[in-house]
Amino acid sequence: MLFPTIDFAIFFAVAFTVNWLLNPYAGPWKLAMIGLSYVFYGWVGWSYCLLLFATTAVAFVGGNVTASMRNDRARRTTMIVTVAALLGILGWFKYYGFVSVNLDNVTRTLGMGQPVPLLQVALPIAISFFTFMAIIYVIDIYRRKLEPAKPLDFAVYLSFFPHLLAGPIVRGTELLPQIRRRRDPDNIDYSRAFWLILAGLFKKVVISSYVSANIVQPVFTSPSQHSAPEAIFAAWGYAVQIYCDFSGYTDIAIGLALLLGFRFPQNFNAPYTARTLQDFWRRWHMTLSRWLRDYLYIPLGGNAGNGVTTVRNIMITMVLGGLWHGAAWTFVIWGALHGVGQSVGHIRRTVRERKGLPPVADGPVRIWVQRFLTFQFVCLGWVFFNATGVSQVLDVLGRLFSGWGEPSPLVTPLLVLVVVGTLLSQFVPPISVSRLQAGFSRLHTAWQVGLLGFALLGITTFGPVGVAPFIYYRF
Amino acid sequence: MGMGMGMDAGMDAGTDAGMEMDTDTDAGVPAPSTAPPTVGRERDVDPDTAWVTAEDGRPRDGRVRLPWTRVLLLGVLAFALWFFLFAPTLEHNAQVSPVGTRRTISLDITRPIAALSRALQLSRIVSVTGRENDQPGGTDGLIISGPRPGTSKQQPSIATRQLGVPATTTTVPPNPKLPTAATPLRVLIVGDSIGLDMGGALQSDLAGTGIVNAALDGRESTGLTRPDYFNWPAELANDIKADSPQVVVVMIGANDAQDFLGPPDTPYASPAWNGLYTQRVSQFMQIASSTHANVIWVGMPPMQNPTLSGQMVDLNTIVKQQAAAFKPPVTFIDTDKSLGTPTGGYTAFTTNAAGQIVNTRTPDGTHLTPGGSQVVAQQVIAELVSQGYHI
Numbered sequence: 001m002l003f004p005t006i007d008f009a010i011f012f013a014v015a016f017t018v019n020w021l022l023n024p025y026a027g028p029w030k031l032a033m034i035g036l037s038y039v040f041y042g043w044v045g046w047s048y049c050l051l052l053f054a055t056t057a058v059a060f061v062g063g064n065v066t067a068s069m070r071n072d073r074a075r076r077t078t079m080i081v082t083v084a085a086l087l088g089i090l091g092w093f094k095y096y097g098f099v100s101v102n103l104d105n106v107t108r109t110l111g112m113g114q115p116v117p118l119l120q121v122a123l124p125i126a127i128s129f130f131t132f133m134a135i136i137y138v139i140d141i142y143r144r145k146l147e148p149a150k151p152l153d154f155a156v157y158l159s160f161f162p163h164l165l166a167g168p169i170v171r172g173t174e175l176l177p178q179i180r181r182r183r184d185p186d187n188i189d190y191s192r193a194f195w196l197i198l199a200g201l202f203k204k205v206v207i208s209s210y211v212s213a214n215i216v217q218p219v220f221t222s223p224s225q226h227s228a229p230e231a232i233f234a235a236w237g238y239a240v241q242i243y244c245d246f247s248g249y250t251d252i253a254i255g256l257a258l259l260l261g262f263r264f265p266q267n268f269n270a271p272y273t274a275r276t277l278q279d280f281w282r283r284w285h286m287t288l289s290r291w292l293r294d295y296l297y298i299p300l301g302g303n304a305g306n307g308v309t310t311v312r313n314i315m316i317t318m319v320l321g322g323l324w325h326g327a328a329w330t331f332v333i334w335g336a337l338h339g340v341g342q343s344v345g346h347i348r349r350t351v352r353e354r355k356g357l358p359p360v361a362d363g364p365v366r367i368w369v370q371r372f373l374t375f376q377f378v379c380l381g382w383v384f385f386n387a388t389g390v391s392q393v394l395d396v397l398g399r400l401f402s403g404w405g406e407p408s409p410l411v412t413p414l415l416v417l418v419v420v421g422t423l424l425s426q427f428v429p430p431i432s433v434s435r436l437q438a439g440f441s442r443l444h445t446a447w448q449v450g451l452l453g454f455a456l457l458g459i460t461t462f463g464p465v466g467v468a469p470f471i472y473y474r475f
Numbered sequence: 476m477g478m479g480m481g482m483d484a485g486m487d488a489g490t491d492a493g494m495e496m497d498t499d500t501d502a503g504v505p506a507p508s509t510a511p512p513t514v515g516r517e518r519d520v521d522p523d524t525a526w527v528t529a530e531d532g533r534p535r536d537g538r539v540r541l542p543w544t545r546v547l548l549l550g551v552l553a554f555a556l557w558f559f560l561f562a563p564t565l566e567h568n569a570q571v572s573p574v575g576t577r578r579t580i581s582l583d584i585t586r587p588i589a590a591l592s593r594a595l596q597l598s599r600i601v602s603v604t605g606r607e608n609d610q611p612g613g614t615d616g617l618i619i620s621g622p623r624p625g626t627s628k629q630q631p632s633i634a635t636r637q638l639g640v641p642a643t644t645t646t647v648p649p650n651p652k653l654p655t656a657a658t659p660l661r662v663l664i665v666g667d668s669i670g671l672d673m674g675g676a677l678q679s680d681l682a683g684t685g686i687v688n689a690a691l692d693g694r695e696s697t698g699l700t701r702p703d704y705f706n707w708p709a710e711l712a713n714d715i716k717a718d719s720p721q722v723v724v725v726m727i728g729a730n731d732a733q734d735f736l737g738p739p740d741t742p743y744a745s746p747a748w749n750g751l752y753t754q755r756v757s758q759f760m761q762i763a764s765s766t767h768a769n770v771i772w773v774g775m776p777p778m779q780n781p782t783l784s785g786q787m788v789d790l791n792t793i794v795k796q797q798a799a800a801f802k803p804p805v806t807f808i809d810t811d812k813s814l815g816t817p818t819g820g821y822t823a824f825t826t827n828a829a830g831q832i833v834n835t836r837t838p839d840g841t842h843l844t845p846g847g848s849q850v851v852a853q854q855v856i857a858e859l860v861s862q863g864y865h866i
Contacts, residue, residue, distance in 0.1 A: 006565075009554060013547075020543040097834060101824070104832050120779075120823035122838045186542040190549065221675045222691070224682045259546065388845040395679075438537035448549055453556030460561055461601050 001043040003252045004205055004463075011040065012256065015161070019260050020185050030152040030179070037159040041126070048124040051089070052159055055127075058085050059134035060154050063141045067148045079142035083135055090131045096121050098327030126165045128324060130158055132291055137172045139295055146172045153179050162257040166249050168267040169287040175262070183261030191441035195433070196255030198455050203248030205463035207422055211237045211244070213464065215410050215419075220386060223395035228403035230410045231396055233419060235379040238386050240422045243271065246285070270426040272378070275370035277341040280378055292321050307350055314346065315339040325385070330393065334384040341377055375423075562589035563598040571704035574734040651721040652863045659688040660866060663720035663768075665711060668695040669842055670726035673773065676848035677724065677855055684866050690718045698731040699755040708755075711762050722864075723763040724855055726773040728794070729841065732786035744786075749793065756797045760805050770805040771858055772798055773851060776814035777821040779840025784821060806858065813854050814847060825850060 001008050015036045022029040042049045062082025069075040100116045107115050137154070140146035149157065149172065156179050163170055219226045219234035226234070247268040254264045267286050274280035281289045297317040303310040315336065322335020352359075360366070380397075387393045440448065541549075558565070566589040569581035592598045649658035662681055664674040671693025681687040692714050697705040707727070715723075731752070735741035741748045763770045772794055775787035791809070798807035811819040814835055823836040827850060835847030843851065859866060 013551065013554075016543070016547060016550075020547075097823075101832050101834055108830070108832070118824045118832065120834070120836065120838065120840075122840075187540040188543055188546050189538060190541050190546045191538050194550075222678050222682060222689075224679065392845075434536055434538075438539075441537075441539035445545075445549060445552075449552040449556060452549070452553035453560065456553065456557040457560050457601070460557070460564075 001040050003249065003256075004201055007043070011036075015040075016259060023183055023185055023261075026182070027152070030156050034152065034155050034159055037156075037161040037164060040161040041159065041164055044125050051093075051124050051127065052130060055086065055089060055130055055134050056155050056158050058082065058089070059137055059158070060149075060151060062086075063138045063154075064148045066138060067141050075142055079138055082138045086131050086134050086138070090127055093121055093123055093127055095323075095327045129167050129169060130164065132169050132288075133158055133163075133171075135295060136169070136291065140172055146176070149176050160257075160262075162253045162260065162262070163264060166246070166253075167285075167287055168250060168253065168264050169291055170264055174265060178262050185261075188261070189258055191437040192434075193255040193258035194452060195437050195440070196251040196258070198452070198459070200248040200251030200253075200255065201456075201459050203244035203251070205459050207418060208241045208244035208248065209464045210418060210462075211241045211415070214412075214415055216241055216386070218410060219399075220388075220392065220396065223392070223399055226399055226403065226410070227406035227408045228400050229408040231399035231403055233411050233415065234396065235383050236419050236423075237415070238382045239272065239375070239379050240419050242382065242385070243268075244422065272375055272423055273371060273426050274374050274378075275367060276345055276374055277338060277377065278345055280374060281338070281342070288321070288324075292317050296320065303346070307347065310346060311343040314343050318342065330384045330387050330390065333390070334381050337381050337384065559588060559592055560597055560600055562592045564601055565589070571701065574736060574740055653865050654686040656685055659686050660722065660864065661718060661720045662687055662689045662722045662724060663714055663718050664689060664691045664693075664724045664726075665707075665714065666693050666724075666726035666773075667697050667729050668693070669729050669775070670773075671695065672843035672848045673726050673851045673855075674724070676845065677852035680849075680852050680856060681866070687866055690714070690720065696730055698727060698729070699752070699759060700731045700733055700735055703736060708758055708762055711759065712765075715762065715766055715768075719766060720768050722859065723768045723770045724773065725759070725763060725770065726775075726851075727759075728775045728787065728790045731790055732783065744789065752790070753793055753797060756794055757801075760797060760801045764801070764804045768804065769862065770801075771808060771855055772805060773808045773855065774810050776810040776843075776851075777816075777819060779821050779823075779836070783841070806862070808854060808858055810851055810854070813850055814843075828853065 001011060018032050018036065019029070022032050038049050038052070041052055059082065062078065062085065066075055066078040066082065069078055097118075097120055100118055103116055104114045104118065107113060137146065137149075137157070141148055153176055157170075157172060157175050160175070160179075215230065215234050215237040219230055220238075223231065250267040254267075257264045265287055269283040269286060271280055271283040274283050297313055300313040300316060301309055302313060305313075318339030319332055319335040322331045322333070322338070325331045325334075383393055383396055384390075387396065440451065443451070562585050566582065566585040569578055569585050572578045572581065589598070649655070651660050654660035664670070664677055666674055671691075674691045674693050678689040678691045681689040692710065694705055694707075694710070697707060699707055702708070714720075732743055734743050735748060735751055741751060760770060760772070774791040774794065778784040778787055788811075791811075795807050798805045814822075814825060816822050821836075821840070823834055823840075824832055825835050825847075827833045827846070833846035833850065834844050835850055836842070837844055856866065
């Protein structure tokens, strides 16, 4: 079920009411939430519910067995087997087609025939997200950061519909305690929740759709007919599109959870204000970044070893992070690009430290130059991220060298305003937004109804007919 | 917490999620980071926690909290207001949706509310924006690709140069089968979402020759059965007027296996339906060839869903018959072998001209991947070459 639909609005009205009516009754509440979440997920395809159930069962049993082992080696083995099983499920659905086609092409070239059958395995929506949450649960139990949950608690944790389709990737230590305790039905932070939901809808339905239709899609569909300025705005536009799409989804998810009495972790923190790539990854898809850091990068050794091992670990982490987004070489290159960028940053810092050089003094010019360069690098990566293949990347980037002096009808004043305005909005102080929310919460109910109704009207009026699915639903 | 659009949401003030921050790899467990963010100023502080005092933990953010019943009431009233103001558009959306129970119920609900909204002149709030009956998604009009006649600096194609044809023409009307950079062949590609998949690849390939000017008009979720939703004959007539194509490539039909809207509705696959669809296809072919353009109609490929696949076979049969009746200038191209098994069944993989295995279909079992689009695009180009076009 897509968030920006009337189907979901009706579903949520029911879920909200059921959530608070059953709030005093823990058992029925959990069963109701599981049922509602499975209905929400099954709306896309009922067979997928079996997969969600299977993942829940594997992680729950694996976590419990891991916790019950007294011997450290047995604990580790059980944890590894469980994580391998979870990754096996993910790998089958997400990577089998990619691996089999590439493997068969290599073996055919070598005259070795076709070693694996070619099968098109449908990618179940959300599998990457709930698999990562299941892995968190099992590893945190292994690390003794988390006690095994009760079956219903764990089933709610993994299937809870506000985060189910595209995160945030919530940890057991964050969500399970909230599931166990009774939520306060008289203390809903509704002004913040409504703001987040409407802001998310605005970003997704209006901004992301507009930029996609008016610059990104035309240029990426046929780069050869577009000028260099159009190619540049297509790359910047995609940066705006994917940010508004994904952070818009996240805002809605966090707002919905807030209405149900839950708090989710932050997933975006003004990413295009970042001054370095390292800084960018602290601000972009933060729950994935910390997953990669805590469950991949640090277990690989992090930056505790020498420079070579650190660069190796960064590259492995970023390439696998790229591959997580999709089974395609463009995602691998995108991840590698960020890995190389971060490695260069790491080497520069290490060299300065070894030479005993003091930190470079910050000034406004240096800060803005860093921000500008980081943004351009990120946009270069986005071209790979959005392209259907490397040849399309070359076509788009090629226009930067050959497309000057041609007319740029797509770069309209409105487009420039939307792209630049969205980027500049990242510098709006959150404290002023919080004051707006506080002001809204003190208004008379009639004004609140009017403002919310007209805000929704503006969003639906200026959005396209039929909103495209969120980009991150594919992952 | 910083705020993209002034509104990124979150609760973890200063959570450091970047690589390299945690060097504690002892036992593989990072120490919880308490370091301030790299760019830490007031704007990086989460408004939820910034206003909380440590003494009593009560929010001091100034936001009033409400009981859930009041929140529900507020949400329902705001939704009702929106529904009332937006009802005419919702009614329109319901009218153009596929025939069935959902459409009937949607119309039953939206019709009286839309009527009231119009009677009270409230619908004008939306109608003044001119967006009450917006068009479906797609290319949003023609996307034209390739050399602009008379302005291109690109070289003639290898085929043209081999024939010794001059790169520019003077007084002799250009021969569309011998295009040059100065007098490029004008190709128009139209279709539904599958046509859009194929069209993007074909447009790119044709424009890449440097001697073809290719225009693409693709509209998602459209077809020939529901002109109330999207009027393809009118759209094609406009495209032809705007572009004056010499070749028109059509790939449309994936959404056409549905009832014709009445009253009375004409059930899909009934004899009356077949007759009506034949008329629509015939009309479309006439418009496409109205400026003496050659028309290449690309058939629908096999689908993973057996029911849909069977429907596409039926539609292809009708189109094929009409193409035969209009030949020339209409030519039908089958995709059941190029994108299907040797017996015309569904498969997601094929071997391309370079001998590489290509995944041709998206996981929905309906649309084309870039690889699949390329296979069909090359099929169309091969047909053009076989018809004598030197591209």
